[in-house]
Amino acid sequence: MTGEGSDRGASARPPHGVERVTTQDIPAICALYKRIWDPAPSGVPSEFAKAWIPTPLEFTSWMEGVTYFLVRRDGKLAGIVGAELRRGSCRLVHLAVDPDHRRQGVASALIATAVDWAKRSNATSVWADTLARFTTAGALFKRLGFCEAGLLHRHEWGEDVRYFERTL
Numbered sequence: 001m002t003g004e005g006s007d008r009g010a011s012a013r014p015p016h017g018v019e020r021v022t023t024q025d026i027p028a029i030c031a032l033y034k035r036i037w038d039p040a041p042s043g044v045p046s047e048f049a050k051a052w053i054p055t056p057l058e059f060t061s062w063m064e065g066v067t068y069f070l071v072r073r074d075g076k077l078a079g080i081v082g083a084e085l086r087r088g089s090c091r092l093v094h095l096a097v098d099p100d101h102r103r104q105g106v107a108s109a110l111i112a113t114a115v116d117w118a119k120r121s122n123a124t125s126v127w128a129d130t131l132a133r134f135t136t137a138g139a140l141f142k143r144l145g146f147c148e149a150g151l152l153h154r155h156e157w158g159e160d161v162r163y164f165e166r167t168l
């Protein structure tokens with residue numbers, strides 16, 4: 001089923017160079033998450049937003065066991081995603097794209113790279129979860145060949161959480 005999903009979201013646009021995150025990128029990464037989640041967007045629980053704004057030290061600990069990829073535009077950080085291998089499956093975490101660079105294929109390029117990385121790491125599936133209220137993220141995952149795999153009610157800070165998966 002989902003293994004037939006295409007990367008059309010990534011391939012239909014000019015390619016973005018995707019790089020691995022290094023420790024030098026950490027200040028810009030923390031600033032990007034802060035820009036997106038502070039103040040918390042309307043309706044988003046403040047606890048959720050806070051959990052998505054790491055200090056440099058916290059981001060350093062997020063990097064343990066997680067491979068982060070980023071895209072730069074004009075030398076500045078435009079987007080980031082983490083990929084975590086666990087029990088033969090790859091989870092995508094902390095996806096974020098700078099508001100000035102949205103709808104330009106940045107998330108698609110990041111996820112395509114993470115999917116390739118997961119395949120090379122012998123993962124058999126890639127999955128992600130997102131608050132159900134983030135319909136944009138849901139549309140993105142479906143566009144990239146992920147299937148909606150489930151919904152947990154009032155799962156995080158009282159919010160419904162949707163799961164998306166793509167088998168490899």
Ligand SMILES: CC(C)(COP(=O)(O)OP(=O)(O)OC[C@H]1O[C@@H](n2cnc3c(N)ncnc32)[C@H](O)[C@@H]1OP(=O)(O)O)[C@@H](O)C(=O)NCCC(=O)NCCS
Pocket residue numbers: 009036079095096097098101102103104105106107108109128129130131134136137139140141143
């Ligand atoms: C969700 C998010 C990562 C998308 O990043 P992006 O770089 O703008 O996404 P892309 O440009 O690669 O979009 C690919 C496809 O996703 C869908 N999509 C993306 N943004 C959309 C929007 N605002 N409305 C509807 N569909 C959207 C579209 O199908 C789009 O393809 P199209 O532009 O050809 O129609 C970005 O909006 C974001 O950072 N949002 C806030 C943080 C967040 O929600 N993170 C995810 C938590 S899991």
